Amino acid sequence: MWLIAGNTLREAARQRFFQFLLLLAFTLTFGARWLRDFNFGAPELKFLADCGFGAMAFLGAALTIAATAQLFFSEVDNRTALTLLAKPVWRAEFVLGKLLGVAALAAVFCALLTGLLSLVLAWREAELVRLLPDAVAPGGGVSHAMVALGGLMQWLRLLVLAAFTLLVATFAQSQLFSVVTGFLVLVVCHLQHLAQDAYVRAGSAAGLVASALISSVFPDFQVFQIADSLAAADLPATGDVLRVTLYALGYSAAAAGLAVVSFRRREI
Amino acid sequence: MGAPGPDGAAGTPPAIEIRGLVKDFAVGLRGLRLRAVDHVSFAVRPGEIFGLLGPNGSGKSTTIKLLLGLLEPTAGGCAIFGVPSGKVEARRDVGYLPEAPNFYRFLSGRELVVFYGRMCGLAGAALRQRVEEVITLVGLAGSADRRVETYSKGMLQRIGLAQALVHDPRLLILDEPTAGVDPVGSAEMAELILALKARGKTVLITSHLLGQIEDLCDRVAILDRGRLVAEGNVSELAGAPGRLSFETDALPSEEIAALRAWLESRGRRLESVAPARRRLEDVFRAHVGRGARSTEEKR
Ligand SMILES: Nc1ncnc2c1ncn2[C@@H]1O[C@H](COP(=O)(O)OP(=O)(O)OP(=O)(O)O)[C@@H](O)[C@H]1O
Numbered sequence A: 001m002w003l004i005a006g007n008t009l010r011e012a013a014r015q016r017f018f019q020f021l022l023l024l025a026f027t028l029t030f031g032a033r034w035l036r037d038f039n040f041g042a043p044e045l046k047f048l049a050d051c052g053f054g055a056m057a058f059l060g061a062a063l064t065i066a067a068t069a070q071l072f073f074s075e076v077d078n079r080t081a082l083t084l085l086a087k088p089v090w091r092a093e094f095v096l097g098k099l100l101g102v103a104a105l106a107a108v109f110c111a112l113l114t115g116l117l118s119l120v121l122a123w124r125e126a127e128l129v130r131l132l133p134d135a136v137a138p139g140g141g142v143s144h145a146m147v148a149l150g151g152l153m154q155w156l157r158l159l160v161l162a163a164f165t166l167l168v169a170t171f172a173q174s175q176l177f178s179v180v181t182g183f184l185v186l187v188v189c190h191l192q193h194l195a196q197d198a199y200v201r202a203g204s205a206a207g208l209v210a211s212a213l214i215s216s217v218f219p220d221f222q223v224f225q226i227a228d229s230l231a232a233a234d235l236p237a238t239g240d241v242l243r244v245t246l247y248a249l250g251y252s253a254a255a256a257g258l259a260v261v262s263f264r265r266r267e268i
Numbered sequence B: 001m002g003a004p005g006p007d008g009a010a011g012t013p014p015a016i017e018i019r020g021l022v023k024d025f026a027v028g029l030r031g032l033r034l035r036a037v038d039h040v041s042f043a044v045r046p047g048e049i050f051g052l053l054g055p056n057g058s059g060k061s062t063t064i065k066l067l068l069g070l071l072e073p074t075a076g077g078c079a080i081f082g083v084p085s086g087k088v089e090a091r092r093d094v095g096y097l098p099e100a101p102n103f104y105r106f107l108s109g110r111e112l113v114v115f116y117g118r119m120c121g122l123a124g125a126a127l128r129q130r131v132e133e134v135i136t137l138v139g140l141a142g143s144a145d146r147r148v149e150t151y152s153k154g155m156l157q158r159i160g161l162a163q164a165l166v167h168d169p170r171l172l173i174l175d176e177p178t179a180g181v182d183p184v185g186s187a188e189m190a191e192l193i194l195a196l197k198a199r200g201k202t203v204l205i206t207s208h209l210l211g212q213i214e215d216l217c218d219r220v221a222i223l224d225r226g227r228l229v230a231e232g233n234v235s236e237l238a239g240a241p242g243r244l245s246f247e248t249d250a251l252p253s254e255e256i257a258a259l260r261a262w263l264e265s266r267g268r269r270l271e272s273v274a275p276a277r278r279r280l281e282d283v284f285r286a287h288v289g290r291g292a293r294s295t296e297e298k299r
C-alpha cells in the first residue's frame, strides 16, 4: 500500500501539469505581496493571508480533483492496473494506496504554500513595523501557529475531497465524469450550510428529507473555517481542532471504504 | 514435446485447474450479453509448457484474466496450485505478462522492475541482485536506465517479462509474449522459456505463431468462440500417426522414379516430393545475430 502510494506520488511529481499548478500557486502567494502596495497595516497582512489561502483552496481543489481522477484512470486506461493487481496485492491496497498518494501530494502542496505564506507574512510584517511603527498593534501581529493551522485545515479539506473523488472514480467509466463530479461534490460541500438552513426552515416534508439527506451524506466544508484570523488570541481550542480533524478523517475513511467496496466489483 | 510433466497424483495440486468456467460480458444498453468463455475446463500440470491457442476473440485473454482473479467468473472456477483465484495468495507464485503490456511510463526500466519486485515482497540486496539478473536475462541491460515511455513495442514485452520473472515464480503466464518481438528476440524468448522449464517452472502461453508454439509446448488447448474444441499432446494433435517424411540430398528424376517403383513393389506409395526449404525464420536468424543487436543497446 505504501509502495503504491509512493509510486502514485512519484507519478504526480514527474508530471508537468502538477509542477505547473504548484508554480502558479507559488506565484500567486508571492505575487500577492505586490498586488496592493499601499501600506495600510494589519488589514494588509490579513489580505495577504486571504490571498495565500485563497490560492491554496482554489488551486489545491483543482489539483486534488485532477490528480485523483488522473492518477486513478492512468492506471486503469493504460492497463498498468492489470499487471499490478496480478501481483499479490489486495484491491483495497490499490485504492488506499492511490488515496494516500494523493493525500501526500496535497500535503506537500499545502506544506510548501503554508511555509511560503508564513515567510511572506513575516517579511511584510517586519517591513510594516519599520515603516509605520504603530500600524501593528502589540499582540495583533501574525500568529504563525494560526497560519500553520490554516494550512492543516486546507489539507484536511483536500483529503476529504480526494476521498470523494476517488469514490466516484472507482465506479465511473471516464476521467472527465470523475473530474466534473468531483467539482460538483466540492460545490455541494461548500454550500452544505445552506442545505442545513433549508433543513431547519423547510416547510414541505420532501424538502426536509432532501436537505437532511444532503447534509448527512456530504461533509460541510464550512467547519474548516476555524482558522479565519491571524491573531494568536483567536487560536481555537485544541478540542475544536481535534473535532474538526476527526470530522475530516471520518468522512475520508467512509468514502475510502465505499471506494474499496466499489472497486472490488470493478472489472479491469 | 513428448513426455508430460510429473502427474499430480502424489497429492500435489495441478499448477492450473479450470473447471466449467463461464464468463459473460454485458455489452450494449439493453442487457445484451456476450459469452466470452463458455464452459471451459482444463488443467496444467506442474513443470509443463501449456499452449492456449485460438483465433482472435476466442477468449484466451479473458480466460487468463479470470485465472488471475482480475475478472469475476459468471460460473465455474479456477485455481492456481490449488488456491482458488480471487484469493491474494493464489497470485503469490505467478508471473504475468499481459497482452500488449503497458507500464508506468514515468519510470525507467530498472525502477519499474524494482517497483514490481518490492510489490512481491523482495527488498535490499536480494532485490537489487535479482533485478540486475532479470534485466540481463531479457536483454535490456543497455536500456534499463531509459524511461519506459521511450521503449519500443518489443522492449515493452521484454521489460514485461522481466517484471513477471522478478520474484522467481513457479508459474509463468504469458499472453502473446512474442507479439511485436523480432524473430531473433522470439527465439531467445523460446530459449528462455525452455530454460525455465528445465528449472521446473510451469508456463502457460498464448500465441498466434503456431510454429513457435509447436516447438515449445508439451500440451495445447484450442479455444474457439469461448469453447474448448481440442486439447492434448502436441505430438498427438499435430502428428500424423502411421506416416513418415524424409529429407535427402537432391536426387535426379530417374532415381526418384526408381524409389517410387521400389516402394510400389512393396505395396507403398510415395506421396510427395518437393525441394527442401529452409524456413525464412531460420534464414533471418542466421543473418541477424546477436552482433547486430548490440547497436540498439549502445547508449
Ligand atoms: N471488457 C470486455 N467487455 C466486453 N467484451 C469483452 C471484454 N473483454 C473481452 N471481451 C470480448 O470477449 C471476447 C474474447 O476476448 P479475448 O480478449 O479473451 O480474446 P482473445 O482470445 O484474447 O483474442 P486475441 O487473440 O485477439 O487476443 C471477444 O469477443 C471480446 O470482444
Ligand SMILES: [Mg+2]
Residues within 6 Å of the ligand: B060, B061, B062, B099, B175
Ligand atoms: Mg488476447
